[in-house]
Amino acid sequence: MDVSKGFGGVVALSSVSLGVGAGEILGIIGPNGSGKTTLFNVVTGMLRADAGRVRLHGEELGGRRPFEICQRGIGRTFQIPRPFAHMSVLDNAMVGALFGGGQRGALAERAALTALAQVGLGDRPERPAASLTLAERKRLELARALASGPSVLLLDEVLGGLDTAEVQGIVELVLDLRSGGLAVAMIEHVLPALMQVADRVAVLAGGTLIALGAPGEVVKERSVIESYLGPRARFTMEGGQGR
Ligand code: ADP
Ligand code: MG
Numbered sequence: 665m666d667v668s669k670g671f672g673g674v675v676a677l678s679s680v681s682l683g684v685g686a687g688e689i690l691g692i693i694g695p696n697g698s699g700k701t702t703l704f705n706v707v708t709g710m711l712r713a714d715a716g717r718v719r720l721h722g723e724e725l726g727g728r729r730p731f732e733i734c735q736r737g738i739g740r741t742f743q744i745p746r747p748f749a750h751m752s753v754l755d756n757a758m759v760g761a762l763f764g765g766g767q768r769g770a771l772a773e774r775a776a777l778t779a780l781a782q783v784g785l786g787d788r789p790e791r792p793a794a795s796l797t798l799a800e801r802k803r804l805e806l807a808r809a810l811a812s813g814p815s816v817l818l819l820d821e822v823l824g825g826l827d828t829a830e831v832q833g834i835v836e837l838v839l840d841l842r843s844g845g846l847a848v849a850m851i852e853h854v855l856p857a858l859m860q861v862a863d864r865v866a867v868l869a870g871g872t873l874i875a876l877g878a879p880g881e882v883v884k885e886r887s888v889i890e891s892y893l894g895p896r897a898r899f900t901m902e903g904g905q906g907r
Contacts, residue, residue, distance in 0.1 A: 667706050667716035669699075669871075676702040678871045679716065684816065684847045689838065691862030691879065692851045695892050699871040700851040701743060704818045708740050709733040720816065734764035739814030741805040743821045743851075747793035753780065754789035757807045764812030772811075779810040783837060799830040806837065817841065819850040823857055831857050859883070867892065 666681040677699045684690040692700050705711040707718050709730040718725045725733050734740075739760070747756045757776035761767045767775050780786045783803040796804060802822050809817060819838070823831045835857050842848055842861075852858040858865070859879045867875040867882060869891040875882045882888055 665718040667713040669702055669706055669713050675871050680873045682866055684849045686845050686847050687842055688847055688863045689842050689861050690849045691858045691865040694868035698868040700868055701820055704740055704820055731763055734812050735766045737815035739809035739812045740818040741809050741820055741822055745801040745805045747804055749794035752790050753785055753793055756793050756804055757811045760808035760811035776811045779807040783807045799826050816847045821851055823852055823854040835861055
């Protein structure tokens with residue numbers, strides 16, 4: 665993709681050019697307000713780019729609606745999980761299969777159950793989503809996205825607010841998804857975990873892509889340290905990599 669997007673006077677994205685391949689995890693980092701979520705909103709058709717293109721397997725997606733883009737294979741999770749609280753875990757996951765996956769009836773239910781098992785929520789699919797912990801709600805977000813049968817998965821801060829063990833659990837899940845051949849792009853502020861899993865890291869600042877490369881290289885770039893990490897954070901992160 666290569667996209668630009670503004671809101672009134674704010675340039676949220678300025679010619680951001682990025683791609684992610686099958687079996688790859690692309691990390692996306694940057695300060696709050698740097699355009700990360702807007703990027704996902706443009707890719708998934710929730711917002712229309714002012715300029716540029718979004719392509720999936722060579723097909724132009726610009727102008728298509730969110731459910732069409734999801735049915736073509738781009739699944740996403742939202743930064744703040746808002747499941748339908750009164751509905752069961754299974755029915756929430758089925759929303760992904762029905763609307764994002766274009767599946768019907770028993771097939772949709774099977775896709776939802778498979779996705780729930782994949783994320784570790786396979787037992788008690790009948791319980792209400794309102795009874796889930798934050799970590800479980802994040803897993804349900806993942807299940808809903810997986811139930812649509814994506815080839816590309818966009819994760820918006822799935823690790824935020826979780827404790828170390830919960831982070832590790834979801835990290836392992838994301839690694840499994842990569843092994844299964846999914847292309848994964850993940851926006852994340854939990855840097856030690858991101859650095860552990862990402863094959864490449866993209867850094868946004870003020871709507872501009874300021875760095876892209878291997879995690880260990882990107883964190884050494886002066887522009888990245890100045891705009892986002894700061895000298896102390898850099899030290900912490902390298903500690904997180906076991907250096
Ligand atoms: P991030 O996810 O990196 O924190 P966002 O993509 O949410 O950043 O926001 C990027 C910029 O665009 C911010 O200045 C934000 O205030 C602005 N913005 C995002 N969405 C909208 C919107 N729907 N309307 C107006 N401004 C928006
Ligand atoms: Mg965001």
